Amino acid sequence: LFDVIKETVDGSYRAIPTLHTIGLGGTIEEPNQKDVESEKAKPVMRMLATTSVGRAEGVLHTIKNDYGFIHFSERPIDVHFKMYDLLPDEIQQDIRKQMGIEGPVTLEVGGAVQFDICAHGNITSSGGNHHRGRHGRGGNNSPHERENIRGQRIVVLPKSAVVVDKTVATGVKGVVKVTDPKQLYAGSIDLEEEAKPMSLDERHPLVAQMLDAFLEESSQPNGRKALVYRDTLSMKDDDIVVEMAKLKGKGLLECSHIPIPGIGPHPGRLCIRRVEKEGGNEEATSTEGALEAETGKKGKKDAKPKSNLRFDKSSLLDELKDDVPPAPGDVVSCDIVQSRRTGSILVRNMKIIERKNVEGEPVEVASANDSGIGVIKDVVPKRNFGFISVLDDNAVRRELLFFHLPKDRRGGGLRKGDEVKFDIGMEGAKRIATNVKKVPKGTIPSAASKNACLGYILMEPSHTSLSDTPFRKTHSSMSSGSDKIGNSRWVDTKDESKKTNQVDMPEQGCILLLEDKTGMFQKKQQRRRGRKKRSESVDSTDSMDDASGDDLKSVGSSDDLSSDGELSSDGGSSDNDAPENKGIVNVLSHLGYRNGSIAIHGSGATSAMDGSTNPRRGDLVSFVKGRKRNTVRDI
Numbered sequence: 001l002f003d004v005i006k007e008t009v010d011g012s013y014r015a016i017p018t019l020h021t022i023g024l025g026g027t028i029e030e031p032n033q034k035d036v037e038s039e040k041a042k043p044v045m046r047m048l049a050t051t052s053v054g055r056a057e058g059v060l061h062t063i064k065n066d067y068g069f070i071h072f073s074e075r076p077i078d079v080h081f082k083m084y085d086l087l088p089d090e091i092q093q094d095i096r097k098q099m100g101i102e103g104p105v106t107l108e109v110g111g112a113v114q115f116d117i118c119a120h121g122n123i124t125s126s127g128g129n130h131h132r133g134r135h136g137r138g139g140n141n142s143p144h145e146r147e148n149i150r151g152q153r154i155v156v157l158p159k160s161a162v163v164v165d166k167t168v169a170t171g172v173k174g175v176v177k178v179t180d181p182k183q184l185y186a187g188s189i190d191l192e193e194e195a196k197p198m199s200l201d202e203r204h205p206l207v208a209q210m211l212d213a214f215l216e217e218s219s220q221p222n223g224r225k226a227l228v229y230r231d232t233l234s235m236k237d238d239d240i241v242v243e244m245a246k247l248k249g250k251g252l253l254e255c256s257h258i259p260i261p262g263i264g265p266h267p268g269r270l271c272i273r274r275v276e277k278e279g280g281n282e283e284a285t286s287t288e289g290a291l292e293a294e295t296g297k298k299g300k301k302d303a304k305p306k307s308n309l310r311f312d313k314s315s316l317l318d319e320l321k322d323d324v325p326p327a328p329g330d331v332v333s334c335d336i337v338q339s340r341r342t343g344s345i346l347v348r349n350m351k352i353i354e355r356k357n358v359e360g361e362p363v364e365v366a367s368a369n370d371s372g373i374g375v376i377k378d379v380v381p382k383r384n385f386g387f388i389s390v391l392d393d394n395a396v397r398r399e400l401l402f403f404h405l406p407k408d409r410r411g412g413g414l415r416k417g418d419e420v421k422f423d424i425g426m427e428g429a430k431r432i433a434t435n436v437k438k439v440p441k442g443t444i445p446s447a448a449s450k451n452a453c454l455g456y457i458l459m460e461p462s463h464t465s466l467s468d469t470p471f472r473k474t475h476s477s478m479s480s481g482s483d484k485i486g487n488s489r490w491v492d493t494k495d496e497s498k499k500t501n502q503v504d505m506p507e508q509g510c511i512l513l514l515e516d517k518t519g520m521f522q523k524k525q526q527r528r529r530g531r532k533k534r535s536e537s538v539d540s541t542d543s544m545d546d547a548s549g550d551d552l553k554s555v556g557s558s559d560d561l562s563s564d565g566e567l568s569s570d571g572g573s574s575d576n577d578a579p580e581n582k583g584i585v586n587v588l589s590h591l592g593y594r595n596g597s598i599a600i601h602g603s604g605a606t607s608a609m610d611g612s613t614n615p616r617r618g619d620l621v622s623f624v625k626g627r628k629r630n631t632v633r634d635i
Contacts, residue, residue, distance in 0.1 A: 001018055001020060001022065001028065001045070001046040001048055001094075002015045002016060002017065002018050002045050002046075003015070003016050003017070003018040003019075003020075003043075004016075015045075016043070017042075017043035017044050017045050018043055018044070018045070018046070019031035019036060019041050019042075019043050020046075021046075022046060022048065022094045022097045022098060023097065024097055024100060024102050025097070025098075025100050026048065026097070026098045026100075044090075046091075046094050047091050047094060047095065048094060048095065048098045049095060049098055049099075050095065050114070050116070050153060050155070052206060052209055052210040052213060053210060053227050053228075053229055053230070054116050054117055054118075054229050054230060054231060054233070055114060055115070055116060055117075055206050055210070056072065056073075056074065056079075056114070056115060056116070056117040056151075056206060057073050057112065057113065057114045057115070057157075057161075057162045057206060058070040058071050058072045058073045058079060058112075058113060058115070058151075058162065059071045059073065059110060059111070059112055059113070059159075059162060059164060060107070060108065060109050060110060060111045060112075060113060061078060061109065062109070063107065063108070063109055065083075066082060066083050067080060067081065067082050067083065068080070068081055068083070069081075070113060070115065070151055071164070071341070072149070072341070073162055073163075073164050073340050073341060074203060074204055074237075074240075074340055074341070075236065075237070075341060076341045076342050077146075077147055077149060079115070079117065079149045079150065079151045080148075080149070080150055080151070081115065081150060081151040081152070081154060085115075085150075085151060085152045085153065085154050086107070086154045086156070087153055087154065087155055092105075092155050092156060095155050096155070096157070099157075099161075101157065101158060101161070105156050105157060105158055106156075107156050110159055111156055111157070111158070111159055112156075112157040112158060112159055112160070112161040112162035113151075113154050113155065113156055113157060113162075114154070114155045114157060114206075115151035115152060115153060115154045115155070116151065116152045116153045116230070116231065117149060117150075117151065117231070117233065117237065118149065118150045118151075118152055118231035118232070119147065119148070119149050119150075119231070119232050119233055119234040119237070119266075120148040120149070120150060121148055121263065121264065121266070122145045122146065122147055122148060123145065123146050123147075123148045147234050147236075149234060152231075163340070164339065164340055164341060165337050165338070165339050165340070165346070166198060166202065166337065166338055166340065167335055167336070167337050167348075168195060168196065168197060168198060168336050168337065168338050168345075169193075169195055169196070169335065169336040170335045170336075171333055171335070172191055172192070172193060172195065172333065172334055172335070172336055173191070173192045173193075173331065173332070173333050173353070174189040174190055174191040174192060174309075174331075174332055174333075174334065175189060175190050175329065175330070175331055175332070176188075176189050176326045176327065176328050176329060176330045176332060177189060177190045177308065177328060178328055178429075179325070179326065179327060179328060179428070179429070179430060181428075181429040181430045181431065183312065184313070184325050184400065184402070185312065185313040185316060185321065185325045185326065186310075186311065186312040186313065187310070187311060187326060187328075188308055188309065188310045188311065189308070189309055189311060189332060189334070189347070189350075190307060190308055191306075191307045191308070191309065191336075193307075194305035194306060194307045195305060195306050195307070195309070195336040195345055196305050197304075197305065197306070197338050197343070197345060198338050198340070200240075200243075200244055200247070201244075203340050203343070204240060204244065207240065207241055207244055208244065208248070210227075211244060211245060211248045211249070211253070211272075212248070214227055214253075214272065214274075215248070215249065215252070215253070215274075218274040219274075225273060225274045226271060226272065226273045226274070227271070227272040227273075228258065228269060228270075228271045229269045229270045229271070230269075231269070232260065232263065232266060232268065232269055232270075233270060235266070238267075238270055241255075241270060241272075242255045242270070245272055249274075251275075252274055252275060252276075253272055253273070253274060253275070254272070254273050254274075254275045255270065255271070255272055255273075256270075256271050256273070257269060257270060257271065258271055306345055309336070309345060309346075309347050310347070311326075311334070311347040311350055315334070315346070315347040315348060315349075315350045316350050316351075317349055317350065317351050320350070320351055320352065322380060323352075323380065323383055324355075324380075324383050324385050325402065326350075326352060327355070327356060327428075328356070328428065329356030330352050330354065330355050330356055331352070331353045331354040331355075332350055332351065332352050332353060333350070333351055333353050334347045334348065334349060334350040334351070335347075335348045335349045336348075370423070370424040371421065371422065371423045371424060372390050372391065372392070372421070372422060372424060373390075373391050373419070373420065373421045373422075373439065373443065373444065374388045374389050374390040374391050374401070374419075374420060374422070374433075374444075374600065375388070375389050375391070375417065375418070375419055375420070375444060375600045375601040376388055376389075376414060376415065376416055376417060376418045376420060377389045377400065377416070377600075378416060379405070379414060379415060379416050381405065384404060384405040385402060385403065385404055385405060386402075386403055386405060386414065386416075387400045387401065387402060387403070388400065388401045388403055388420060388422065388433050388436070389600045389601075391444055391596075391600060392596045399431075401422070401424070401431060401432055401433040402427075402430070402432045402433070403422065403432055403433035403434070403436050404432075413438070414436065414438070417601055418438055419438065419439050419440075419441060419442075419443050419444045419601075420436050420437060420438055420439060421436075421437055421439050422434065422435055422436045422437070423435045444600065444601065445599065445634045448622040448634070449622075449624050449634070451517050451518045451520070451624070452517075452622040452623060452624055452634075453513060453514075453515055453516045453517070453520070453521070453622065453623055453624065453625075453632075454514045454515040454620065454621070454622055455511040455512050455513045455514045455515075455591065455620075455621060455623065456511065456512045456514065456618065456619070456620055456621075457509065457510075457511055457512075457615050457616065457617055457618065457619050457621060458509075458510040458511065458512050458590070458617065459509050459510040459617060460509050460614070460615075460616065460617055461507060461508050461509035461593065461594050461595055462507045507594075508592040508593060508594055509592065509593045509594065509595075510590050510591070510592060510593075511590070511591045511592075511593055511621065511623070511632060511635075512588060512589075512590060513585070513586075513587055513588060513589045513590075513591055514587065514588070515587070516587060520624065520625045521585040521589070521591070521625060521630075522585055522586070585630065591630055591631065591632050592630060592631055592632075593623075593626075593631060593632050593633075593635060595614060597623070597626065597631070597632055597633045597634070597635050598614055598615065598635045599634050599635055615635060621635050622635070623635045
C-alpha cells in the first residue's frame with residue numbers, strides 16, 4: 001500500500017510511503033488528522049500479502065532461543081528456520097488484517113505459520129548406530145539421507161488457520177469385519193459407502209490458489225505470462241507443482257527449470273509459463289486427455305476411495321473405551337479423517353450402534369486347554385465384563401484377558417482386585433478367560449516380603465520377544481563357500497553361524513542388587529563332579545561289571561554337564577539342577593527380569609493396564625528370588 005505523486009517538472013509518477021492504514025479484511029482506512037498534525041502517524045510502505053509463489057504452511061513443532069522447527073502440513077518432513085526469518089511484527093499485523101485475522105498472535109508451539117519454502121539439498125548422515133532400524137538395535141549401516149528445507153519470511157497465524165487433519169466424511173456407517181487378537185479395541189471395519197479422499201487441490205491449497213490466480217492473470221492482455229520461483233524446491237515438492245500445473249492448465253501451462261550451478265543433480269528453479277496454442281480449448285482438452293491416457297497422472301497422486309479401514313483404541317469415543325471391545329459383526333458409526341502430511345485415512349469418533357451378540361445370547365468359546373491365575377484389573381458391571389491381569393513371571397509383557405461376568409449371581413461376586421483362577425479359551429481369534437473363580441486371598445503376593453532384597457533398575461526389559469532375531473556374524477561373508485579363494489587360510493574355516501539357529505538376545509531387564517538380608521542369592525550350589533561319583537563307584541567293581549549299558553549311559557550323563565548349562569546366565573535350568581555359576585552372587589551383581597516379574601497388585605504394584613506405570617530405569621525396587629537362577633519376581 002502506497003501513495004502516488006506526479007512530478008510537476010517532467011510529469012513522471014513516483015510511489016511514496018502513505019499515511020493510510022489497513023483495516024480488517026483489507027479495507028483502506030483514512031489517517032487520523034490529529035495523529036497527522038501531531039506527527040504521531042508516520043508514512044510507511046505497507047505489505048498486504050506475500051507472493052503465493054513458493055508459499056507453504058505448517059505447524060510450529062519446536063522453538064529454541066534462535067531457531068525452531070515446523071511440521072510441514074503437506075508432507076511428513078520438518079522445516080527449520082532462524083528467528084530472524086520471521087517478518088517484523090508490524091508487517092505481520094498488516095498481513096493478518098488483510099487475511100481477516102484480528103488481534104495479536106503469539107509465537108508458540110502448536111501455532112500455525114506460513115512461510116517461503118527453500119530447499120538446500122539433502123543431508124547425508126553416517127551409518128552405524130546413528131538411527132535405530134526396525135530389525136535390529138543398530139539399524140541399517142548404510143548412509144541415510146534427509147531433506148534440508150528451510151522456511152523464510154514467516155508469518156505467525158492462529159492455530160485454526162492451518163488444518164493438518166481434515167474430516168472428509170461424518171456419520172459413516174460400517175460393520176466390524178475382524179478384530180486384532182493381539183490388541184484390544186483394534187481391528188478393521190467395512191464401510192457402507194466408500195470414503196472419498198482429498199483431492200490434490202485440498203491437500204495443497206496454496207499451490208492450487210497460485211495456479212488459479214496465474215491462469216486468470218495470464219489470460220489478461222497485460223498480465224504476466226510467466227512465474228519464476230525465487231528459490232529451489234525439493235524434488236518431491238517440484239514434482240507436485242509440475243503435476244498440478246499440467247492438470248489445472250489443461251495444456252496452457254508449460255513447466256521448465258532455470259539451471260543453478262553448484263547444486264548437483266537438481267534441475268534448478270522452477271519456471272511456469274502460459275503457452276497459447278492454436279486451436280484454443282479443443283487442443284488444450286485433447287492435450288489433457290493425452291496426458292491422462294499416457295501417464296495416468298489424474299489418479300496417481302489422489303488416493304483411491306477406500307471401503308475398509310483399520311481402527312484402534314484412539315479411534316473410539318471416550319465412553320466406548322471403557323465398554324466391551326467391538327466384535328466382528330457389530331454395526332458402528334464413525335467419522336473419516338485424512339492427514340494432509342501422510343495422506344493416510346483414519347477412523348475417528350467411532351461408536352457402536354448395534355452389537356451382534358446381544359445380552360443373553362450365548363457366545364461360542366473354544367477351549368484352549370490352558371489355565372492360569374491372576375488379579376482382576378477392572379470390572380464393568382453394567383456391561384457384564386472385566387479384565388484379568390495374568391500372573392506369569394516369564395511373560396515378555398503383562399497379558400490382559402477379557403472375561404464375561406456370570407449373570408446368575410450378580411456377577412459371581414467378582415470385584416476389582418480379587419485373586420482368581422481361570423481357564424483360557426478362544427472367542428474367535430481372541431484369547432479370553434472362562435470359568436473364573438476366586439482363590440484365597442494371599443495366593444498371589446500383595447505386599448513386599450520382610451526378607452525382600454533391594455536394588456536399582458539399570459535397564460528396562462523390551463516389549464517384544466527377540467528369540468527369533470537372526471544372528472549376524474561379521475565374518476559370515478568370509479566363511480561362505482563361494483568366497484573360498486585358492487589356498488587362503490579361510491578355506492578350511494567352518495561356518496559357525498550355521499551351527500546356531502538362535503542366539504540369546506538381551507530382551508530382559510537388569511537390576512543392580514544392593515541388599516540381600518537373608519542371602520537368598522548367595523546360597524552355594526553343589527557341583528556334580530564326575531570324579532566323586534567315579535571314586536564312590538570304584539569300591540564296588542562287581543556292581544560295575546553287572547551294570548547294563550543303559551545304567552552306564554545314565555551315569556555318564558549325570559557326570560558330564562553341558563557347556564550350555566554352565567555358561568547360561570538367564571536361568572535355563574532350575575536351582576536344583578543348575579551347577580554353581582563360578583562363585584557366589586554378591587551385592588552389586590546384575591540380575592535379570594521381565595515384565596511378567598512385576599507385582600500385579602498390592603502396594604507398589606503397577607496400576608495401569610497398559611504397563612505405563614511399570615518401574616522405570618533408576619527406580620528403587622524390592623524383590624525376591626525367582627524360580628530360575630539369577631532371576632527375580634514380585635517386583
